Amino acid sequence: MQLPKLASAIRKGDRAALAKGITVAENDPSRASALMRALGPPTNSFVVGVTGPPGTGKSTLVDKLIGSYRKMGLKVGVVAVDPTSPLTGGALLGDRIRMTAHTGDRNVYIRSMASRGWTGGLSRAATDAIRLMDAAGFDIIFLETVGIGQSDIEVVGVSHAVLVVLMPGLGDDIQVSKAGLMEVGDVYVVNKSDLEGADPMVVSILSLFRGASRSPPVLKASALSGEGTEKLLGAIEAVRARFVSGEEALRLRSVRGMIVETARGAAMAKFAAVSERGADSLARRVVKGELTIEAAAAKLAP
Ligand SMILES: Nc1nc2c(ncn2[C@@H]2O[C@H](COP(=O)(O)OP(=O)(O)O)[C@@H](O)[C@H]2O)c(=O)[nH]1
Numbered sequence: 001m002q003l004p005k006l007a008s009a010i011r012k013g014d015r016a017a018l019a020k021g022i023t024v025a026e027n028d029p030s031r032a033s034a035l036m037r038a039l040g041p042p043t044n045s046f047v048v049g050v051t052g053p054p055g056t057g058k059s060t061l062v063d064k065l066i067g068s069y070r071k072m073g074l075k076v077g078v079v080a081v082d083p084t085s086p087l088t089g090g091a092l093l094g095d096r097i098r099m100t101a102h103t104g105d106r107n108v109y110i111r112s113m114a115s116r117g118w119t120g121g122l123s124r125a126a127t128d129a130i131r132l133m134d135a136a137g138f139d140i141i142f143l144e145t146v147g148i149g150q151s152d153i154e155v156v157g158v159s160h161a162v163l164v165v166l167m168p169g170l171g172d173d174i175q176v177s178k179a180g181l182m183e184v185g186d187v188y189v190v191n192k193s194d195l196e197g198a199d200p201m202v203v204s205i206l207s208l209f210r211g212a213s214r215s216p217p218v219l220k221a222s223a224l225s226g227e228g229t230e231k232l233l234g235a236i237e238a239v240r241a242r243f244v245s246g247e248e249a250l251r252l253r254s255v256r257g258m259i260v261e262t263a264r265g266a267a268m269a270k271f272a273a274v275s276e277r278g279a280d281s282l283a284r285r286v287v288k289g290e291l292t293i294e295a296a297a298a299k300l301a302p
């Protein structure tokens, strides 16, 4: 399909077109860039980043929240990013299993994105997917990402609100602060409150913010039993209320994140385009003294 046609079908909320658009975003950065240009700037979607170590119950919680938002009559999209699939093994399958409660619902769209190499490229594709869902008219978009390292977490910069999901027994607070999770969260939740050790975990997170310039809410919930999920929804809704009322700082924050991820994605694509073809003959010319290494490198780069 021609890109302008595809863009206009996506804008009409055509699910097949949306799926196609996201596939373009994943596989073909240059076409994706043209498609994004055709879509224009972000409109009304409220983007909720959900991050935290693997297995804390992010997908299960998102599934619960989808249900709450559907009851409110809102359209919900999910982008589940798994940049570290070799490490987390099976997480994507997990996402699919744990978010099946809404498979028949035309107002819910869930898309998992697997790593094809670089985290940066994946972040750009995820950013594009969010913009595509926004154009398709989704009110709420969840961006689930595994928060293991700094680069995995950075992608949540495109969100209007970031939910950090932890659980009892994660060990010392150092694990949490090391990954950069303490900087990104607007709301912290200790999930699996049905298990031992949720309260000490809450205390240890609160202690990390002692003396800090901000004190985000730290909640307890159980995605399995539903306990505490209403409060969690309330905390997210408090941020969404600011978004809906047009708070500029929130809109700026998400757009800023999109610009950064798009720029990183473009830089990654350039990096990937450096082929080693011709390197042998260039090396010969450098050895002969005909070229500097810098000049040879410039010939190799696109
Ligand atoms: N006991 C308990 N288990 C949970 C809860 N929420 C999720 N789980 C389980 O934790 C495991 C990982 O959940 P998942 O949502 O895939 O975690 P993710 O990797 O963070 O997305 C699954 O076996 C879930 O059933 C909870 O509130 N209590």
Ligand SMILES: [Mg+2]
Residues within 6 Å of the ligand: 058, 059, 060, 091, 094, 095, 144
């Ligand atoms: Mg998950």
